[in-house]
Amino acid sequence: xxxxxxFVSYEFADREELCLCTAPQSHRRILLVPPLFDEMxxxxxxxxxxxxxxxxxxxxSFLPDLPGxxxxxxxxxxxxxxxxxxxxxxxxxxxxxxxxxxxxxxxxTIAAMPEASHWVFSPVKGATILRTMMRTRVAADREAGLSxxxxxxxxxxxxxxxxxxxxxxxxxxxxxxxxxDIPQMPDQRVARLDSDSKPADVHIPGSPLWLxxxxxxxxxxxxxxxxxxxxxxxx
Numbered sequence: 001x002x003x004x005x006x007f008v009s010y011e012f013a014d015r016e017e018l019c020l021c022t023a024p025q026s027h028r029r030i031l032l033v034p035p036l037f038d039e040m041x042x043x044x045x046x047x048x049x050x051x052x053x054x055x056x057x058x059x060x061s062f063l064p065d066l067p068g069x070x071x072x073x074x075x076x077x078x079x080x081x082x083x084x085x086x087x088x089x090x091x092x093x094x095x096x097x098x099x100x101x102x103x104x105x106x107x108x109t110i111a112a113m114p115e116a117s118h119w120v121f122s123p124v125k126g127a128t129i130l131r132t133m134m135r136t137r138v139a140a141d142r143e144a145g146l147s148x149x150x151x152x153x154x155x156x157x158x159x160x161x162x163x164x165x166x167x168x169x170x171x172x173x174x175x176x177x178x179x180x181d182i183p184q185m186p187d188q189r190v191a192r193l194d195s196d197s198k199p200a201d202v203h204i205p206g207s208p209l210w211l212x213x214x215x216x217x218x219x220x221x222x223x224x225x226x227x228x229x230x231x232x233x234x235x
Contacts (some may be wrong), residue, residue: 005051010064010091013083018071019064019091022051026060027231031117033088034063037128037167039210043103045217046209053226059233064091066109077161077168081126081176084109092116100201101232104210111183119229121198122208126177129186133164137214154178168187189232191225202228 008024009016023029030051032047034040065072067087068079087113092100099117100108107123110116118211134153141148156162156173169177192200206221 005048007233008062009093010087011066012087012090014072015067016093017065017067017087017141019062020048020051020093021060021061021062022055023058025053026096028058028099028230029060029062029096029097030054030097030099030229030233031088031095032063033100033102033106033109034066035106036108037105037133038068038165039104039129039235040069041046042212043209045215046222047103049217049219049222050226050229053223053232054088057226057227059228059230062091062095062097063090074167079170080172081108081180085112089113097205103228105177107182108177108180110185114185116185116187117233119191119232120182120185121191122193123158123180123190123205126180130164130174130177131179133167136165139164143149156228158197160200191228204228 005020005022008019008021010019031125032050035043047063047077056062061227066084068076079219088109092113093230100110100113101119103121105124105126107120109124110118134150137153138148138150158171159167161168161170162174189201191202191204192198194203204221204224206218206224209216209218
């Protein structure tokens with residue numbers, strides 16, 4: 001019987017940030033970087049299922065809280081993309097992890113780690129994530145009888161903090177995300193869903209959980225992701 005996932009921590013900016021982990025003593029270990037914002041919530045159950053499947057394959061995994069998210073004590077409004085990039089690098093170093101699996105816009109946080117080996121699932125640009133969140137804000141404002149445009153929201157976000165899809169983003173984070181492209185790493189494996197026609201090293205059967213209205217899972221997809229990661233890491 002495998003042990004349930006447990007929390008460890010990593011120290012960043014004079015704070016302790018939490019990190020969910022399984023099989024931390026395994027000689028094969030990987031850091032899982034979650035998606036950002038609402039996609040993180042919709043896919044967390046799937047990521048935990050991936051961790052359990054990896055443990056059964058004798059691969060330890062670590063799922064960190066990014067500063068400003070989940071149980072982090074720092075406000076998201078005070079966080080930047082650079083903070084997230086440095087935090088992921090710090091977490092990997094402190095737990096001696098050289099393999100990174102990032103999901104969706106989580107791939108934007110790995111830019112400071114070109115020396116690591118990267119497995120990237122359905123990566124997306126920062127501007128794409130922000131545009132989706134702004135459209136959600138426009139729709140909510142319309143229901144409240146307000147008229148808001150993407151251009152107005154962009155102008156507001158570049159001048160100061162803004163609330164998008166229940167998240168308060170500082171202007172620094174907004175600007176960095178809006179300019180952030182998907183990093184191209186020397187050693188990377190790109191995975192996409194089999195319904196995605198974009199180029200990839202592997203296509204995985206499954207469903208785009210980040211589009212669901214509520215958090216959900218796909219056990220077959222989680223198992224396929226874990227299998228591909230374990231084979232990629234090797235012995």
